[in-house]
Amino acid sequence: MTPLKAGIAGLGTVGAGTVRLLAENAALIAARAGRPISVTAVSARDKSRDRGIALAGITWHEDALSLATDPNVDVVVELIGGTSGPAKALVEAAIAAGRPVVTANKALLAVHGAAIAAAAETAGLPLGFEAAVAGGIPVIKVLREGLAANRVSRVAGILNGTCNYILTTMREEGRDFPEVLADAQALGYAEADPAFDIDGVDAAHKLTILAALAFGQNVDFSSVHIEGIRHISALDISFAEELGYRIKLLGIAQQTPAGVSMRVHPAMVPVSKLLAAVEGVFNAVLMEGDFSGPVFCQGRGAGAGPTASAVVADLIDIARGSKIPVWGAAQSALAPSRPVAIAALTGAYYLRLMVTDQPGVLADVTAILREHGISLESMLQHGRKPGEAVPIVLVTHDTVEAAISAAIARIAKLDCVQEPPALIRIEPK
Numbered sequence: 001m002t003p004l005k006a007g008i009a010g011l012g013t014v015g016a017g018t019v020r021l022l023a024e025n026a027a028l029i030a031a032r033a034g035r036p037i038s039v040t041a042v043s044a045r046d047k048s049r050d051r052g053i054a055l056a057g058i059t060w061h062e063d064a065l066s067l068a069t070d071p072n073v074d075v076v077v078e079l080i081g082g083t084s085g086p087a088k089a090l091v092e093a094a095i096a097a098g099r100p101v102v103t104a105n106k107a108l109l110a111v112h113g114a115a116i117a118a119a120a121e122t123a124g125l126p127l128g129f130e131a132a133v134a135g136g137i138p139v140i141k142v143l144r145e146g147l148a149a150n151r152v153s154r155v156a157g158i159l160n161g162t163c164n165y166i167l168t169t170m171r172e173e174g175r176d177f178p179e180v181l182a183d184a185q186a187l188g189y190a191e192a193d194p195a196f197d198i199d200g201v202d203a204a205h206k207l208t209i210l211a212a213l214a215f216g217q218n219v220d221f222s223s224v225h226i227e228g229i230r231h232i233s234a235l236d237i238s239f240a241e242e243l244g245y246r247i248k249l250l251g252i253a254q255q256t257p258a259g260v261s262m263r264v265h266p267a268m269v270p271v272s273k274l275l276a277a278v279e280g281v282f283n284a285v286l287m288e289g290d291f292s293g294p295v296f297c298q299g300r301g302a303g304a305g306p307t308a309s310a311v312v313a314d315l316i317d318i319a320r321g322s323k324i325p326v327w328g329a330a331q332s333a334l335a336p337s338r339p340v341a342i343a344a345l346t347g348a349y350y351l352r353l354m355v356t357d358q359p360g361v362l363a364d365v366t367a368i369l370r371e372h373g374i375s376l377e378s379m380l381q382h383g384r385k386p387g388e389a390v391p392i393v394l395v396t397h398d399t400v401e402a403a404i405s406a407a408i409a410r411i412a413k414l415d416c417v418q419e420p421p422a423l424i425r426i427e428p429k
């Protein structure tokens, strides 16, 4: 059997994991792919670095770009990362040279996925990116193939393991965000520069890709509303628990009459829901198909093993000759994205205020809410400290985000309100 010859650019966590998996499970992979898959060429920055993998007999390329035209490479595997620079250049060069591509690069696909997919389609080449979303969870296959016959109404996921680990630890240990982030960095669960993860950008890249597949629309990263978890406090997590919720960073893409709403933000998830039980570094995605009903997938969203598992699944598909359109349908069948502004969102809200404990405070706050047409489902206040700041928690009935935003802007200016109000969207029960 003629082997499929892979050229791998990037030998970090995912690249080294991929080389190891292809070697360790070689016989099983060959049986399932119908032919062996061998690594014939690699590239990384530092040739001398010990990566704990056997590279004897494999051609080393100083310039990753030359993998695209190496005659001994059938498929280019891009595991460098980044939206520009060598990763983008390599993917474009590989397609131009007629080589299929496998990549784990969600940032590249979220930002440049439309042009890259169009180039692959024109060249008649497959482009695999199972590893780009939720690591070891085969969610691309589930949405693009398993649910291909369905109209999907909603996709909601815990798409960033670092954030989920931090929120889980804050709840379990009753500690605040900065401390838990520092511990996560020391343990290697958070990057030295954690902004991409904790500010929601990484989850938004993944959501952009899921939304394109779920709703047959062009990737449109710039339309995703993005909020991270820096402002989540141990106090809000503990109030959430008392009210029967867990706070999770969710990526949500939802079909509405006005278009597709795409947003990443912390949300209060009822404890009875499957997503509430996804803890630590785990990821999960809940998809709603009109004929399938709800489909829930959970697993490890990052790390060498899970991500390599997804990369090699794509290589096996390519070895078999599978050619599924990148976004599940031909480029010409994709609709332009019709984004819905966050201000149009309807739902319930958790609002925590730190107010001076004095008569009339609640009346002032509820008067403003009433003027914006917002009614309350419940209220929590613990203890009394006359003259000092105390938390008051208000849970609204369904309202429009524009109304609650306008009300909060006024409430924040009341003399009795001591800190910027905390607002968290509540997932339906």
Ligand SMILES: NC(=O)c1ccc[n+]([C@@H]2O[C@H](COP(=O)([O-])OP(=O)(O)OC[C@H]3O[C@@H](n4cnc5c(N)ncnc54)[C@H](OP(=O)(O)O)[C@@H]3O)[C@@H](O)[C@H]2O)c1
Pocket: 009, 010, 011, 012, 013, 014, 015, 043, 044, 045, 046, 047, 049, 063, 064, 079, 080, 081, 082, 086, 104, 105, 106, 107, 131, 132, 135, 301, 302, 303, 304, 307
């Ligand atoms: N880590 C995960 O769990 C995970 C999960 C899902 C998706 N991903 C995605 O997978 C990709 C790789 O992530 P990673 O965590 O494996 O990154 P990483 O550990 O930082 O590895 C990056 C690799 O790229 C190499 N590299 C950098 N610049 C290069 C250049 N100009 N030419 C050739 N090689 C170059 C580096 O070489 P040196 O080793 O010599 O420095 C390194 O081997 C990213 O797109 C990431 O978003 C990662």
